[in-house]
Amino acid sequence: MAGHGTDGHPHGADRLCEAGDRVYSRAVRRGRVPRADADAVPCLLELALLHPDPDDMAWLVPTSPQEVMTRLLRGVYDEVSASQRRMGSAVAAFEWYAGLGAQPRHAAVEGTAIRVLDGLSRIQAAMDEATEACRTEVLTVQPGGIRPEHELSEGLHRAMALRARGVRMRDLYTHVARHGQGLLNYLELMGDTVEARTLDEVIDRLILFDRTVAFIPANADRTLALELRHPALVHYLVTVFERLWRLAIPLTAPLPDTGIEGISHRERSIAALLAEGHQDAVIAERLGISVRTCRAHIARLSETLGAASRTQLGVRIAQVGLDGPPRRLTLPGQESRTVR
16 A cells, blocks of 8 residues: 555545546445455545455455445534634624724614524523513523423523512413423422413424513524514514413413313314324424324324224314314214314
């Protein structure tokens, strides 16, 4: 291998030289190639695309394309993460320089109406700042299922600081959150400072302070957030919250009976979403449950309604009125009754 360094093959595994492409392709097709075939393309060994066959060192076997792809994607992810960090630093520097010069009052307001918070530390700092300034009310929407203990612990210091100032809090959760002991412990600790209600499904996470500033996630993994101070946007989000709140059920109140023997409130919610044509994974995400749990409920629905297939289940859901307003119905083996 002497004299065959990477200097002669200045490329990565994502764009092989012509000779390297031929040898690696042949190795993938045949399962291995003679070691001598790689003498002219040492890049394949240096990039770990080929490695010695443990059963016969005179042969080289290829690294699977799937493993190569995983390695490349990991590298791309690292590059993107580094770029995001540099972008965050550039934004922070620009905000600092912008603050050095005098600006008209209207320009300052427009500049802070929507602020992108990049990274958990910046989100945490902005939330702490809003908590410190809050004096009357906090409204939150918490999607998903049972709240993890670490999420409740992360926000506990802010909640305690708000309670100390007499700030009232109203929280919206999915019905599934009722089964989390951590949430029940949190509400017991906070006393009558916090009022909680639940719905079948809620919008994405939302936190509103004093109806003047709101925080919403800006990406799926919640490492980006938007801080909103535009009055029209904040008013719109407050209106959405209040309408959901009126529809929600107090956490201390039982969920309403479906009126159909053998069908739970959650299964009625699943039936309605099935009737809309949603797949299992979408239904599970919207209701804050796992896909496995969702499918178990669907199986029980099929059994209760006497459906032998998914298509037949959809028909039975429509027949008994689980896809629309309450109406008179007759289940197999049961007397006519009104579904509520």
